[in-house]
Amino acid sequence: SYELTQPPSVSVSPGQTASITCSGDKLGDKYVCWYQQRPGQSPVLVIYQNNKRPSGIPERFSASNSGNTATLTISGTQAMDEADYYCQTWDNKVFGGGTELTVL
Amino acid sequence: EVQLVESGGGLVQPGGSLRLSCAASGFIFSNYWMSWVRQAPGKGLEWVANIKGDGSEIYYVYSVKGRFTISRDNPKNSVYLQMDSLRAEDTAVYYCARDGTSLDYWGQGTLVSVSS
Numbered sequence: 466s467y468e469l470t471q472p473p474s475v476s477v478s479p480g481q482t483a484s485i486t487c488s489g490d491k492l493g494d495k496y497v498c499w500y501q502q503r504p505g506q507s508p509v510l511v512i513y514q515n516n517k518r519p520s521g522i523p524e525r526f527s528a529s530n531s532g533n534t535a536t537l538t539i540s541g542t543q544a545m546d547e548a549d550y551y552c553q554t555w556d557n558k559v560f561g562g563g564t565e566l567t568v569l
Numbered sequence: 570e571v572q573l574v575e576s577g578g579g580l581v582q583p584g585g586s587l588r589l590s591c592a593a594s595g596f597i598f599s600n601y602w603m604s605w606v607r608q609a610p611g612k613g614l615e616w617v618a619n620i621k622g623d624g625s626e627i628y629y630v631y632s633v634k635g636r637f638t639i640s641r642d643n644p645k646n647s648v649y650l651q652m653d654s655l656r657a658e659d660t661a662v663y664y665c666a667r668d669g670t671s672l673d674y675w676g677q678g679t680l681v682s683v684s685s
Contacts, residue, residue, distance in 0.1 A: 466631070496670075498671040498672070500614070500672070502614075507664060507675040507676065507677055507678055508606075508614065508664070508672070508675050509675070510671050510672060510673050510674075513670050513671035513673070514670055514671070519671075519673060549613075551613065551614050553614075553616075553671075553672075555670075555671065558604070558616035558619070558628075558630075559616070560613060560614045560615060560616060561613075562613050563613040563614070
């Protein structure tokens, strides 16, 4: 079965850039989505079709997907961005294990 | 405004059954696939099943095939998840989500606990 691998945790200082990776076999051939889940809340879509932002998602969220790795980038990270982030491949609906982003 | 409201969760014994419901509003329900996604306590997200807008296509994750059944009632703007032969490992918060180019709207979730 297809697997997506994310680092369990990433730390970033406020105002700096955070990068969260998601790796999978030939991932660049697939559409990838990214979801943010704050503690105690439902997931929220932040990126779809590799690099598109839904309305209402700040421009500091961007993403790319090439080769075997997709990357979510948060520029000028804010305290409110502290959350778990999950990647997902669209064709087979598989989720990565999630990355806990700490802003400190 | 798109809204998804799940209901039907609760405590059930191993081997038991439960039916989850998700009431949708704010969009043309029949135009969209709908998905169920679950999250075990302290764990990550797992996609469970989805159903096409007209109900003609249905897919499941391997671990629930033959035990769970997804269905929908478009006049009632609702999607359901019938869960039979429940196991302890099915314990999770179950979310319904609108399934377009992504899971772009999610409900608040309903907790299913399978325990004796």
